[in-house]
Amino acid sequence: ISQDIASMFGTEAGNAINSVLGGIASGAALGSVAGPVGTAVGAAVGGIAGTITAESEKQQRDDDRFINEVQSLYSKVTEQQEQSLSSGIDLASKRETDMISYETLLGGPENASKFLNDIQDFGSKTPFEEDDLLEISKVLLSYKYKQDEIIPFMTKIGDTASALGIDKEGQNVVATALGRMKSSGKTSLEYIYQLSERAIPAIDYLAEALGKTNAQIYEMISKGAIDGAKASQIIVDAMGKEFEGNMKRQSQTYSGLVSTLNDTWSQLDRAMGEGYTTKRKEGLESEIEQLSGKLGDKMREANRLIGEFEASLENKY
16 A cells, blocks of 8 residues: 555655554554544544654655755865866966966066966957967967067957868968068968968959959069068958958857857966965975975985885895
């Protein structure tokens, strides 16, 4: 019967009904000693007791569920925090090494700090990851682009890449081709073809800007008659004009929003990592200092003796 009730009403409701019915039956059995009236009174009292028991059991189950839910949430939060800290430490450590690198490239910590903050802000508003932007920026800086030219240049490359579906590797190729033209002062078909292979109509841009036909542009390039820096600027400006705003539109797509969200979380994780590494360095420096001084001397002597003892045991064996 208990199984039938549980089947009809569900486990929890079935348990409650069975508790009440069990209480009524027990109360009636005890009350029957006093006759019919006693049976009725006993059944009523038993029913009340059964109801109280059922309610207590339900409350206990609810408490258990609540405790389990809180424990599950706590475990999930602490696990996520551990992951964020681990990721944040890596990001904060990388930022330190990036600072050293860009201090050299840009001529000092102030310039490096401003540039890295600009890249971070740029990445948070675009569908591109910060690491990818830093990689492209190093290419551009190596080809003598100035610090204040980087973000506008990458905006035009980003708009073009968003419109034409150029991946990270392709963006590096485009930046490299344009950078080499600028720094070498030479426009070559090799660089032009690298752009054309990624659907960037570089010849069309040059022809329109210089008032020539495409055939004349090819001839001028073969004769070295087009200055590389000028050609690079013409192509970049034309790209920016033709594909303007595509990166912003791309950032509103699902994948773009995911990228932006990932960048936002990375910035939050980095803040945790910076707090950790800044404080932890104090302990690391103290530990190094202790191990390099008298304590270190004593530990080295102790370790030497431990080594001798282990060797003596092996010798005896």
